[in-house]
Structures are given as C-alpha cells and as structure tokens.
Amino acid sequence: MSADFSAEAREAVYTAIARRRDVRHFRPGVELPAEVLERILGAAHLAPSVGYSQPWDFVLVRDRARRARIRQSFLRCREIEAERFSAERREKYLSLRLEGIEESSLNLCVTVDLRPTKEAILGTTVQPEALRWSACCAVQNLWLAARVEGVGVGWVSIVEPRVLRDELGLPPGVEPIAYLCVGYPVAFGARPLLEENGWRSRRPLASAVHDECYRAPLKQGDETP
C-alpha cells in the first residue's frame, strides 16, 4: 500500500487510463487555451527516455492550408490501405472515421531526434530503437494529460512520413513519430471506436500474459475473415 497517493488519487490515474480515447470527432472552432496546451506539453516532456535523452520535439501545426495538404496524404494512404482488406472489410474500412486533421483545434507532430550525438546515448548501443520508444512515451503522457483536461487526441498513422518531413521542415535525422489531432471532442466514447464499429475487439488480458516463456497464441486478427 503506497502512502504517496491517496486512494482517490490512485483511482484517478486508473480512470484516466481507462477513459482515454482516440478522438476523431472534434467540436469545430473551439480553440484550446494556451495554458491547457502548455500543461499537456509539460506532461509529455516529463516522459521517461533512454539515457535521459529527451529525444522528442513538438511541432504545432495550425495553418489550414498545410493541414489540408496533409489530409490529402491521408486520403491517398487510405486508398492504398483499403486494398489490403477483403471486399467486405474494405467497404467497412472506408466507412470508418480515421482522422480529424482539419476539424481539430490544432495538429501536433511528436518527432524523434535520431541525429548522431558527440557522446553515445546511454542505453542505445544494442537497442537504438529505444529513442523512438522514448518519444512514444511522451505521446502517451500527452494523451493521458489531455484526457484529464477534457481534450481529445487522435493519432494519425495513415499519412506519409515524407509528406510530414516536407510540410514540417524536419531536418534529416529528425523523424515524425506521431501525427496528432488535438481539440475538444464531440464526446469521449466509453469504448474504442473500432470496437463500437465492430472492427475489432479487445483481447483478454490473460492472452497477453506469459509465464516464463512466450507461448504462441493465435495472432490477433487471424480469426477475422
């Protein structure tokens, strides 16, 4: 029993985790106050990072024309991705709402800095990917802090990294990790949208927990037609 956190504070953390949602429907025209954005970014910046590298940066994207061009990339990628599904699933896929690039208050790209440093970064010799994972930790902090502020975040991976590099002026070696839509949501769903829409269901926790050695269960989705 930890004395550091009251039962109420502990409960609040678990509640935030359970109620965090990927948000794709935003209330258009409702802006995010600067101090709220500052708090959310502050939480992201407290994330753990390999060797304390803090390899993330946050590119705030507000420009309408830039967002429209990035959404064009989304539409292209969605077409290509749709081809990977059976006819029936493709129709369903194309009916899903998978981004809120233009309606959200702002877009925010979390990047990772992979450029060589003078001194090696502790912890990256045999796992250089640890830098990317560190930036993902920042994303999750941001996502949870946003949730408790009543702010929605939606992650868009259906977009070409090349387009993000060009549009955001990322120098060689700085890579986009997460392209996020941020703003006040129409609602926070009780369940993931992809679950509500019958696209996929949640795995039971027990299927993800292994004793000592990995036993190979069916890969999730293999049972899907």
Ligand SMILES: Cc1cc2nc3c(=O)[nH]c(=O)nc-3n(C[C@H](O)[C@H](O)[C@H](O)COP(=O)(O)O)c2cc1C
């Ligand atoms: C790395 C990553 C990429 C994602 N990319 C997309 C995306 O392109 N479009 C989308 O609608 N959701 C995207 N999501 C959100 C997931 O669909 C969502 O997290 C999942 O369905 C569970 O829902 P929940 O976040 O509301 O719990 C992404 C999530 C992660 C972690």
